[in-house]
Amino acid sequence: MFILQKKKEKCGEELYKTIVKLNIRKQCEVMTVDSLKFPFEKKIEKPLDIVFFDPPFRLNYLKKAFSLIVEKELITEDSFICTEVEKKKEVEEMFEGWKLIKSKIAGQSRYFLLQKK
Template identity: 35%
Template structure:
């Protein structure tokens, strides 16, 4: 079995009471954190909705989106991540950060149960896997969304677009060289 090549990465929180907090992240070639520029754009989009919101980050990776959400006023954030090494780094980064929790789990298995809805959901799964469409289906099927839930999607341009539920309205989008970013609201 081939051993994964992990490299040390550093990411900073860019806004709120944790601004400039340095996150220690151990990542592999599959770990591609949302850039500071795109996180800034995302949280500009969310500025009206983030205060006192309950957020779910389905593929937490570095945890930066969830930590940024708490830093900017989210009430509670739940991070789901499958990689135990990455989870150990998330735990180190959320020490003394209020209202944030992490579960080491397979997101698809976790979303198969009936859930409580969230105000904001972050979907930034590994690009090389076909997880986005399955995740969207489970979010809708098992009541993880409600009217006015905001759903952020980050995906690679090289993968075909996904089927978005008719009850989700596109409110913002942008592109970079390789990726696409979308913000939807459930009607």
């Protein structure tokens, strides 16, 4: 099961249309909620295998999101985190306690694949 979250209703609707086109409605749920405030721990029955973070740049949501998934025990040491940040953003402190598996630059973004240490 994939849980896909968007904060804005319009973005959630577009995401849902894509899911319908791909014929994967039974495997997906789209939620339009504020991911930093929604109690996902009540929705998720077991730790997540993969988490994708695509936060808005310049709003510094990523560090808080990392803290929340650990604090609420939504992942294990075997879970993978995929995320993107601005290419020039300093991330060493933000990713402290995480093992870098892979990093790639594309355009103005840097992409990371991480696991807990």
